[in-house]
Amino acid sequence: MTIVNSFPKEWQEKWEAEAFKAPTMIQENLFEPLANKESVLGISPTGSGKTLAYLLPLLLNVKKGEGNQLLILLPSQELASQVADVVREWIKPLELNIQTIIGGANVSRQIERLKKRPEVLVGTPGRVLELIKSKKIKAHLINALVLDEVDDLVAQEDYNAAKSVMKSVMADTQVVAVSATGQVILPEIDTLFRHTPKVIDVTSEDTTKGVxxxxxxxxxxxxxxxxxxxxxxxxxxxxxxxxxxxxxxxxxxxxxxxxxxxxxxxxxxxxxxxxxxxxxxxxxxxxxxxxxxxxxxxxxxxxxxxxxxxxxxxxxxxxxxxxxxxxxxxxxxxxxxxxxxxxxxxxxxxxxxxxxxxxxxxxxxxxxxxxxxxVGETEEASTSDKKKKEEVTKKHTTSRSNQEKPSETSKKKKKNRKNRNKNKGVHWK
CATH class of the missing domain: 3.40.50.300 (P-loop containing nucleotide triphosphate hydrolases)
Structure with a gap:
C-alpha cells in the first residue's frame, strides 16, 4: 500500500494521468508525519520530488474558506513561481485558492487579492515580511510554514527576513524545511526551529537520481x-x-x-x-x-x-x-x-x-x-587562421615594401637635382 491510496479520488486520477510511478522515498517518508502536523526537516537529492512530498500532505490539512493557512517560503522569485504553478494544479480538486507574494511584482495588486483570503500563500521572504508587518497577511492564522531550499534561505541576505517571518507565526505552527543539502544546517537547527524537528534524510536510500x-x-x-x-x-x-x-x-x-x-x-x-x-x-x-x-x-x-x-x-x-x-x-x-x-x-x-x-x-x-x-576544428581553424594571417602580413609587407622602394627614375631625378643644386651653389659663390 502506498500513500497514493490516501489521496482524494481526483488526486489519484491526476497521479495516473501524469504517468507518475510509485512515490519517491522522500514522498513516502514525509507523508505521514506531515499529515499528522509534525515539524520536519526533510533531506533528499535534487530532483527527487520534494515539492509534492511536502505539498500533498499539508494541503490535506487546509480548510476551505478559513483564510491564510499554509505559507511556503522560497529563496527566489523564479522558484516561487514554479512552486506556485505546481500548487495550482493540485488545489483545483480541493477548491482552494493560492496567492503568490514575491518581490518585483505589483504590491497593490497582491494586497487586493489578499482580501479574498486565499488559503495558500507562496512567496519570497522580503515581500512576505513586508505584508505581515502591514497586517495584510494574517500571520496568526498560519498553521503550517514551509522553508523550501532551507539552506539557501539561511545563507543569503534574506536570512533576517526569513527568521522574522518564522517569529511572526504562532509558537505551535507546524514548520517544515526541505533541501538537497540540508545537512549543512543541522548545527543551526535549534536556532531555526522553536521545537526540535524530526529529521528525515533519505539521501543514501534514494534511487531517483539518474546517471x-x-x-x-x-x-x-x-x-x-x-x-x-x-x-x-x-x-x-x-x-x-x-x-x-x-x-x-x-x-x-x-x-x-x-x-x-x-x-x-x-x-x-x-x-x-x-x-x-x-x-x-x-x-x-x-x-x-x-x-x-x-x-x-x-x-x-x-x-x-x-x-x-x-x-x-x-x-x-x-x-x-x-x-x-x-x-x-x-x-x-x-x-x-x-x-x-x-x-x-x-x-x-x-x-x-x-x-x-x-x-x-x-x-x-x-x-x-x-x-x-x-585533430578537430579547433586545430584546423587555428591553422587556417594562421595561414590567413601570414598571407595578409606578407601582402601588407610586400605592398609597403613596394611603396617604400624608390624607382630608378626617381633616383636619377634626385641625383640630377643634387647636381643642379650643387652647380647652382658653385655659381652663386
Missing part, C-alpha cells in the same frame, strides 16, 4: 566564450550555463551577441517579467543557452535538459551539487561540463573526490563532444 557524467573542457580564460559558442553548435545541445559573478555573465552575454549566438540571461538585476520570459524561452526551446548565476541553481526544473555548463567553476561542493542537480532529475541522465584552465582543473578534481564523482576530460571537434583528442 550524471562529470566532464571538464580545458579552456584558457580568454577563450571561454568561444568554447561556449562551439558547444552550442553541437547537435541538440541545450544548456544551463552558470557564472559566479553578474559582471562576468554580462561580459559573456555581450561576447555571445557579438558572435551571433542567440541566448537568454537569468539574473537578479533583471525585472521579473524579463526573468520569466527567459525561463519560458529556454523551456520552450526558443534558445539553447540560458546564462545564469546561482539564482538558477535551486529548485528550477526544466524538462528535457541534458547539459549543465559551468562557465565559472562553482565556489564549493555544495554549490556544485545544486548546479548539477538541474540534470539527472527523476531518473533522467545528464552531463555537467566545467570550463577550466590548468590551475582550476586541480581544484575541480579535488571537489569531485569530495563528492565521490568520476571526472573525465572532453574535447569539441567537428560539432561533436568527444572524449579522445583528435
Amino acid at each position: 550524471i557524467k562529470h566532464h571538464y573542457l580545458l579552456t584558457p580564460t580568454r577563450k571561454r566564450s568561444d568554447n561556449l559558442r562551439r558547444l552550442a553548435h553541437v547537435k541538440d545541445f541545450k544548456a544551463l550555463v552558470f557564472f559566479n559573478q553578474l559582471s562576468e555573465l554580462g561580459v559573456a552575454s555581450e561576447r555571445l551577441d557579438f558572435l551571433g549566438l542567440d541566448h537568454r540571461t537569468l539574473a537578479s538585476d533583471q525585472h521579473q517579467t524579463e526573468r520569466k520570459k527567459a525561463i519560458d524561452d529556454f523551456e520552450n526551446n526558443r534558445v539553447s543557452l540560458l546564462l545564469t548565476t546561482d539564482i538558477g541553481a535551486r529548485g528550477l526544473d526544466f524538462s528535457d535538459l541534458y547539459y549543465v555548463v559551468q562557465y565559472d567553476m562553482s565556489l564549493n561542493a555544495e554549490n556544485y551539487v545544486h548546479r548539477s542537480g538541474r540534470v539527472g532529475r527523476m531518473g533522467k541522465s545528464g552531463e555537467v561540463i566545467t570550463l577550466v584552465n590548468d590551475r582550476d582543473v586541480r581544484e575541480l578534481r579535488k571537489m569531485m573526490r569530495q563528492l565521490d564523482n568520476e571526472l573525465s576530460e572532453i574535447f569539441v571537434s567537428h560539432n561533436q563532444i568527444v572524449e579522445e583528442k583528435i
Whole structure:
C-alpha cells in the first residue's frame, strides 16, 4: 500500500494521468508525519520530488474558506513561481485558492487579492515580511510554514527576513524545511526551529537520481566564450550555463551577441517579467543557452535538459551539487561540463573526490563532444587562421615594401637635382 491510496479520488486520477510511478522515498517518508502536523526537516537529492512530498500532505490539512493557512517560503522569485504553478494544479480538486507574494511584482495588486483570503500563500521572504508587518497577511492564522531550499534561505541576505517571518507565526505552527543539502544546517537547527524537528534524510536510500557524467573542457580564460559558442553548435545541445559573478555573465552575454549566438540571461538585476520570459524561452526551446548565476541553481526544473555548463567553476561542493542537480532529475541522465584552465582543473578534481564523482576530460571537434583528442576544428581553424594571417602580413609587407622602394627614375631625378643644386651653389659663390 502506498500513500497514493490516501489521496482524494481526483488526486489519484491526476497521479495516473501524469504517468507518475510509485512515490519517491522522500514522498513516502514525509507523508505521514506531515499529515499528522509534525515539524520536519526533510533531506533528499535534487530532483527527487520534494515539492509534492511536502505539498500533498499539508494541503490535506487546509480548510476551505478559513483564510491564510499554509505559507511556503522560497529563496527566489523564479522558484516561487514554479512552486506556485505546481500548487495550482493540485488545489483545483480541493477548491482552494493560492496567492503568490514575491518581490518585483505589483504590491497593490497582491494586497487586493489578499482580501479574498486565499488559503495558500507562496512567496519570497522580503515581500512576505513586508505584508505581515502591514497586517495584510494574517500571520496568526498560519498553521503550517514551509522553508523550501532551507539552506539557501539561511545563507543569503534574506536570512533576517526569513527568521522574522518564522517569529511572526504562532509558537505551535507546524514548520517544515526541505533541501538537497540540508545537512549543512543541522548545527543551526535549534536556532531555526522553536521545537526540535524530526529529521528525515533519505539521501543514501534514494534511487531517483539518474546517471550524471562529470566532464571538464580545458579552456584558457580568454577563450571561454568561444568554447561556449562551439558547444552550442553541437547537435541538440541545450544548456544551463552558470557564472559566479553578474559582471562576468554580462561580459559573456555581450561576447555571445557579438558572435551571433542567440541566448537568454537569468539574473537578479533583471525585472521579473524579463526573468520569466527567459525561463519560458529556454523551456520552450526558443534558445539553447540560458546564462545564469546561482539564482538558477535551486529548485528550477526544466524538462528535457541534458547539459549543465559551468562557465565559472562553482565556489564549493555544495554549490556544485545544486548546479548539477538541474540534470539527472527523476531518473533522467545528464552531463555537467566545467570550463577550466590548468590551475582550476586541480581544484575541480579535488571537489569531485569530495563528492565521490568520476571526472573525465572532453574535447569539441567537428560539432561533436568527444572524449579522445583528435585533430578537430579547433586545430584546423587555428591553422587556417594562421595561414590567413601570414598571407595578409606578407601582402601588407610586400605592398609597403613596394611603396617604400624608390624607382630608378626617381633616383636619377634626385641625383640630377643634387647636381643642379650643387652647380647652382658653385655659381652663386
